[in-house]
Structure formats: C-alpha cells, structure tokens
Amino acid sequence: MTLIHVLVMAGVTYLIRMLPFVLFKKKIENRFIKSFLHYVPFAVLGAMTFPAIFSSTSSVYSAIIGTAVAVFLAFREKSLLTVASSACLTVYIAEALIKLFQH
Amino acid sequence: MKSEESSYSYSEGFKDGIPIGLGYLSVSFSFGIMAVNSGLPVWISVLISMTNLTSAGQFAGIGLIACGAPYIEMALTQLIINLRYALMSLSLSQKADKSLNILHRMITAFGITDEIFAVASGKAHDIGKSYMYGLITAPYLGWSTGTLLGAIAGNILPGSVSAALNIALYSMFIAIIIPPAKKSKPVLLVIAISVVLSTIFEFAPYINRLSNGFAIIICAVTASFLGAVFFPVKEATE
Structure with a gap:
C-alpha cells in the first residue's frame, strides 16, 4: 500500500520535471516567451513564500520577526545559508520570549 | 569558439550546491520528524526523500498516505503541487547546452528543485551536464541525510526547535529573489x-x-x- 503511494508520488513528480526538459531541446527564439520564462522563477518563488511564510511557525509574531530578519539579510546580499540559519535562530529566540511573557 | 562542454565544471556546480544542501538538511530534518510522527517507518520516510526530492509535494504526500488516500488522489495532488517544476524545466531547457543530451537531461531533470533551478538559472552562461551533476550532488545528499536524521530524532526534538526550522525554506527563497529584485x-x-x-x-x-x-x-x-x-x-x- 504505502510503497505504491511512494511510487505514484515519485513517478508523477519525475515526469513533470523530465518531459519539458527533454522535449524542449531547441532554443525558443520568440522574445515574448523568452521574457515570460525569464520572470517565471521570481514569480514562482514569490508566490510560494508569501503569505505562506507567516504561518510557517507556531506564532505569526515570530514569523514576522523571522521574515524581517531574512529580508534584511537578503537585501544585504548574504548567502542562502546565512539568511536561512539567521531566520531560524530568530524564530527560535522570538518563540522562547513569547512563551516567557505568556506565563 | 563554442565548445561541446560549458565552461562551468563539476566542482563549480558542487560548490554552488553546498549552501542548498545545508539548507535542505534543516528542511528535510523537519520532514523526517513529520513523516515519522504521521506513522511512517524511518526507511519509507528516507525512501520518499530519495525518490521525490521535493518539499511541498512530500509534505502533502505523507498526509495522504496517513489517511490512506486513493492513488489517483495522490497522483493529482502531486501533479498540481509540482506542476511548477514543468515551468522551471521548460525555462531551464533553454539554458542547457549541447553536452546535456537526451540521456543526461533525463537523469538531471530529477534534480530540478526550486533552489537548484534558481541557482542554475542565475548563472551568466549556458550550463552543461558536469555543472548540473555537480549542482545536484550536495542538495541530494543533504535532503536524504536530513530526512534520515529527522526521522531518527523524531521524538527527541522539542517542538520549539522544529517550529523554528520551518522558516528555513521560505527564508532561502527570500535570499534568492531579493538580490535580483534590487537590481x-x-x-x-x-x-x-x-x-x-x-x-x-x-x-x-x-x-x-x-x-x-x-x-x-x-x-x-x-x-x-x-x-x-x-x-x-x-x-x-x-
């Protein structure tokens, strides 16, 4: 049962990635489509992150503070790892403080 | 002057992949915890990560396995959640050079994740097979290892730590999109x-x-x- 579920998951996910990558071997010359594809990564990542990031932790307040730290460090062009670990640490501290004040 | 192989080497790809791999460690760690908490054995949790290499799809998938959803529902859910990869693959297909022939495209396509896509499409020139294999290596190892560690640590780790780890993925996305948006x-x-x-x-x-x-x-x-x-x-x- 579970194994077939895993197989279905893996198969569908793989085909979605593989087919466009293999089928579009020729360079697309159309300027509009090229521009469209240029913007896709930013649009996808933006939509995936907001507003989902605000409900990713136990409290919306810790998420806001974590997001602010991530945005600030990303604006300073820090590495992926620095941004991610700082945001995690910030959320951890913020949630500890929130718990402290609730008691 | 055009060579078959692009100028980016395996080791350059590998280096570019290290921060992604480390980021994946923390995200897949929380996936491992969730998978085991939803009742899956450790080896199935790791198998899912090794065969799927996708965050949102896997998190949704363990929920569906836990409630014994029909296979068709599993297939449709994965299709909808992961359809964005088709856009990314299409976009990346335009950046792949000749060294990425059909066989190598079939293999490296497995590694097209949000972050790998973002890094690969951020390179100034076209990318070849060596670079792609290098780029995929560390994230794949990080994703699998993190799942294993999370699944084992599952019940030991306090909730406050796993809540903090949940923001890792999103903050990585922020780190990817903000610098180009500035320019x-x-x-x-x-x-x-x-x-x-x-x-x-x-x-x-x-x-x-x-x-x-x-x-x-x-x-x-x-x-x-x-x-x-x-x-x-x-x-x-x-």
Whole structure:
C-alpha cells in the first residue's frame, strides 16, 4: 500500500520535471516567451513564500520577526545559508520570549 | 569558439550546491520528524526523500498516505503541487547546452528543485551536464541525510526547535529573489504582482479553496505574463 503511494508520488513528480526538459531541446527564439520564462522563477518563488511564510511557525509574531530578519539579510546580499540559519535562530529566540511573557 | 562542454565544471556546480544542501538538511530534518510522527517507518520516510526530492509535494504526500488516500488522489495532488517544476524545466531547457543530451537531461531533470533551478538559472552562461551533476550532488545528499536524521530524532526534538526550522525554506527563497529584485525594477514588480495575487488566493472567500499548488501556478503565470508584456527582456540577456 504505502510503497505504491511512494511510487505514484515519485513517478508523477519525475515526469513533470523530465518531459519539458527533454522535449524542449531547441532554443525558443520568440522574445515574448523568452521574457515570460525569464520572470517565471521570481514569480514562482514569490508566490510560494508569501503569505505562506507567516504561518510557517507556531506564532505569526515570530514569523514576522523571522521574515524581517531574512529580508534584511537578503537585501544585504548574504548567502542562502546565512539568511536561512539567521531566520531560524530568530524564530527560535522570538518563540522562547513569547512563551516567557505568556506565563 | 563554442565548445561541446560549458565552461562551468563539476566542482563549480558542487560548490554552488553546498549552501542548498545545508539548507535542505534543516528542511528535510523537519520532514523526517513529520513523516515519522504521521506513522511512517524511518526507511519509507528516507525512501520518499530519495525518490521525490521535493518539499511541498512530500509534505502533502505523507498526509495522504496517513489517511490512506486513493492513488489517483495522490497522483493529482502531486501533479498540481509540482506542476511548477514543468515551468522551471521548460525555462531551464533553454539554458542547457549541447553536452546535456537526451540521456543526461533525463537523469538531471530529477534534480530540478526550486533552489537548484534558481541557482542554475542565475548563472551568466549556458550550463552543461558536469555543472548540473555537480549542482545536484550536495542538495541530494543533504535532503536524504536530513530526512534520515529527522526521522531518527523524531521524538527527541522539542517542538520549539522544529517550529523554528520551518522558516528555513521560505527564508532561502527570500535570499534568492531579493538580490535580483534590487537590481531590476521589472523583476521587483513581477514578484510584487505574484505576491499580491497569492495573498488574494490565500484569504479571499471562495477562491481560497483552490489548492495551494494550483494557486501558485496561476499567480506565477499571470505575473510572468504581465512582466513579459510590459517589460520584454532585451536580446542581450542570455
């Protein structure tokens, strides 16, 4: 049962990635489509992150503070790892403080 | 002067992949915890990560396994959540050089994740097979190892730690999109449009029932379409 579920998951996910990558071997010359594809990564990542990031932790307040730290460090062009670990640490501290004040 | 193999080597790809791999460690760690908590054995949790290499799809998948959903529902859910990869693969297919023949495309396509895609499409020149294999290596190891560690640590780790780890993935996305948005106003506008749309899809009555993966596709396609209409990219941008 579970194994077939895993197989279905893996198969569908793989085909979605593989087919466009293999089928579009020729360079697309159309300027509009090229521009469209240029913007896709930013649009996808933006939509995936907001507003989902605000409900990713136990409290919306810790998420806001974590997001602010991530945005600030990303604006300073820090590495992926620095941004991610700082945001995690910030959320951890913020949630500890929130718990402290609730008691 | 065009060589078969692109100028980016395996080791350059590997180096570019290290921060992604480390980021994946923390995200897959929380996946491992969740998978075991939902009742899956450790080896199945690791098997899922080793065969799927996708965050949102896997998190949704363990929920469906836990409630014994029909296979067709599993297939449709994965299709909708992960359809964005088709956009990314299509976009990346335009950046792949000749060394990525059909066989190598079939293999490396497995590694096209949000972050790998973002890093690969951020390279100045076309990318070849060596670079792609290098780029995929550390994230794949990080994703599998993190799942294993999380699944084992599952019950030991306090909830406050796993809650903090949940923001890792999103903050990585922020780190990917903000630097280019600083330099290009069209990119910033496209991101803004996409974020506004996705916020509407989250909160507006009726349409917020639409699945998350599907909403992301609509937001991204609309925002990129508007970007292409109003700010077509100059030919020199290759």
